[in-house]
Amino acid sequence: DTGVSQDPRHKITKRGQNVTFRCDPISEHNRLYWYRQTLGQGPEFLTYFQNEAQLEKSRLLSDRFSAERPKGSFSTLEIQRTEQGDSAMYLCASSVGTGGNNQPQHFGDGTRLSIL
Amino acid sequence: AQSVTQLGSHVSVSEGALVLLRCNYSSSVPPYLFWYVQYPNQGLQLLLKYTTGATLVKGINGFEAEFKKSETSFHLTKPSAHMSDAAEYFCAVSDSLGGGADGLTFGKGTHLIIQP
Numbered sequence: 001d002t003g004v005s006q007d008p009r010h011k012i013t014k015r016g017q018n019v020t021f022r023c024d025p026i027s028e029h030n031r032l033y034w035y036r037q038t039l040g041q042g043p044e045f046l047t048y049f050q051n052e053a054q055l056e057k058s059r060l061l062s063d064r065f066s067a068e069r070p071k072g073s074f075s076t077l078e079i080q081r082t083e084q085g086d087s088a089m090y091l092c093a094s095s096v097g098t099g100g101n102n103q104p105q106h107f108g109d110g111t112r113l114s115i116l
Numbered sequence: 117a118q119s120v121t122q123l124g125s126h127v128s129v130s131e132g133a134l135v136l137l138r139c140n141y142s143s144s145v146p147p148y149l150f151w152y153v154q155y156p157n158q159g160l161q162l163l164l165k166y167t168t169g170a171t172l173v174k175g176i177n178g179f180e181a182e183f184k185k186s187e188t189s190f191h192l193t194k195p196s197a198h199m200s201d202a203a204e205y206f207c208a209v210s211d212s213l214g215g216g217a218d219g220l221t222f223g224k225g226t227h228l229i230i231q232p
Contacts, residue, residue: 004159033219042120042206043160045219056219091159102148102167102210105220107159 002026004108006092012114013082020078021111025094032075033105034067035091036060043091049075079113087115118143118209122223130231135194137226139181139207142188148210149190150220151181153203160206166190177201202230 005024013019025032030051035043046065048056051072061067064083069075079086089112093105123138141147148167152160164175171183181192190207204227208220 006159035219040125040224042208042222042225043220045221048219058219093160102165104150104162104165106162107152109157109159112157 004092004094004106006090006108006111008111009109010112010114012116014116015082015084017082018078018080019082019113020076021090021092021113023075023077023092023094023108025074025092026106027073029094029096029106030072031095031097031103031105032069033093033095034075034077035093037089037091037110038087046077082113082115084115087113089113118147118211118221120207120209120221120223122205122207122226124226125224126227126229128229128231129197131199132196135179135192135197135201135228137192137205137207137228139190139192139223140188141190141207141209143209143211145211149181149183150208150210151175151179151190151192152206152208152222154206154225155203163192163205197228197230199230199232202228204228 007022032049034046037043049069064080067077089110091110093107095103095105097103119142121140150165151163166183174180179194204225206225207223
């Protein structure tokens with residue numbers, strides 16, 4: 001168990017640029033989640049994949065955000081035309097499960113995005 | 117809709133003293149409840165979880181929590197604080213009937229300070 005891996009750890013970009021983050025979940029985990037965490041707040045749910053299918057998207061996920069998990073393994077989160085308000089820590093988590101939400105989610109160390 | 121309230125954004129205790137971090141939740145269905153710890157610039161680490169069964173659950177690092185349905189609470193305790201316990205603590209709730217399609221709903225967190 002190598003844990004959830006996120007890349008890059010830090011990203012600094014200018015407003016209006018596009019950015020892409022990658023998440024590699026724990027290998028046997030079929031569920032993958034993206035969260036956003038701003039300073040002094042708890043993580044907020046963005047979206048969820050079961051294998052390669054994106055099953056749920058939060059209202060926080062504007063049309064500038066897109067997430068993929070093409071082969072049911074790693075996932076990418078892209079933000080287009082970044083805005084100051086996008087500055088946050090983006091966390092990825094994974095878990096196993098075929099039914100209810102009783103399996104804990106395992107989190108990566110996150111990607112910290114700073115918009116200049 | 118679910119929600120989590122963590123009373124006290126900052127809690128300060130002396131080393132060796134009892135740690136009590138409060139969490140109240142709101143859920144229209146039986147909840148699954150979790151406590152996570154976050155150290156600076158890191159992701160979240162699971163401390164413990166309640167799904168069904170025994171209402172007093174034990175976790176890692178000497179922490180435990182008790183699910184009280186009548187009080188809609190899931191407070192986290194540790195008998196004797198260590199300096200290494202200084203961190204941010206998050207309570208989270210999951211919908212037990214969500215079938216895996218919902219992310220966790222987190223509280224805003226409690227920053228635990230340990231005084232030497």
